[in-house]
């Protein structure tokens with residue numbers, strides 16, 4: 001099955017394209033104090049190394065807005081300033097080099113102030129994310145759509161966008177979030193039937209690493225399968241690096257991005273001949289440093305093992321005589337001792353990774 005992405009316009013956040021045929025990008029948000037420039041830069045660099053492509057920072061005050069200048073000087077991925085309530089913080093963030101600002105229709109409503117934001121965004125060629133959130137919907141909209149809040153979210157976005165369009169501003173992407181997965185899905189589906197603005201998708205305040213990962217995989221996964229979504233953020237109450245890992249796994253699972261290895265491992269059962277859990281844990285740790293999209297299978301026995309291991313670029317299948325390593329569809333070696341099996345397997349994975357990058361270099 002191939003996912004057909006819904007057609008959207010393309011905009012730019014800094015030098016990163018969002019929408020149209022651009023790859024679906026991964027975002028995250030810092031949880032440092034933005035005024036603490038060093039700590040914020042350190043976190044952004046860690047996130048970037050992990051795979052973050054666009055970073056958002058909260059701008060609760062003027063000092064944070066001014067900090068953008070120095071933060072931007074020290075990082076290489078585009079930065080979005082997250083603004084609520086005070087339109088002056090949007091102006092200050094743009095002046096200090098934010099590549100995009102996120103504003104919320106629920107809390108910046110004054111038309112004259114929005115006009116000022118539009119003007120300066122045009123002057124600095126800054127894109128704007130209109131981020132509607134069910135929790136901060138205007139109370140009149142909330143009242144009007146109290147039985148179908150998804151429609152309220154869409155209404156709020158369309159009404160707000162109209163004002164930007166009336167003022168000749170189209171450099172927009174949109175998010176329509178709710179903590180409720182079904183409300184979120186419905187809002188995005190309805191909106192994408194009415195509009196071609198690129199969409200930032202996610203399940204807001206999804207929860208802890210465990211529950212938030214599941215909710216995000218369901219909500220974001222569903223939307224992506226339906227072809228909706230141009231950039232995404234997994235929102236977790238955890239180290240933001242986990243957000244990147246989860247986002248990458250979602251995109252890889254749907255074949256939407258090639259972002260490092262794909263690991264297949266069996267759940268184990270009474271037939272297992274090797275310690276799949278131990279091996280998988282060790283391999284998963286090693287894979288953190290591998291960036292090529294190789295497919296790796298770790299299977300406990302010879303029922304499905306050889307088939308899966310053969311289909312992967314590299315795989316292990318347990319057998320009565322120990323483990324068999326398969327590489328590119330053929331048996332490479334049989335190893336009896338568990339630690340040696342893991343060691344050999346890692347060496348072979350690294351060789352495949354090196355080969356991938358060598359081939360890639362030769363293509364150029």
Ligand code: SF4
Nearest residue numbers: 266268269272300301
């Ligand atoms: S591959 Fe073998 S050990 Fe693993 S779950 Fe299947 S039958 Fe069980």
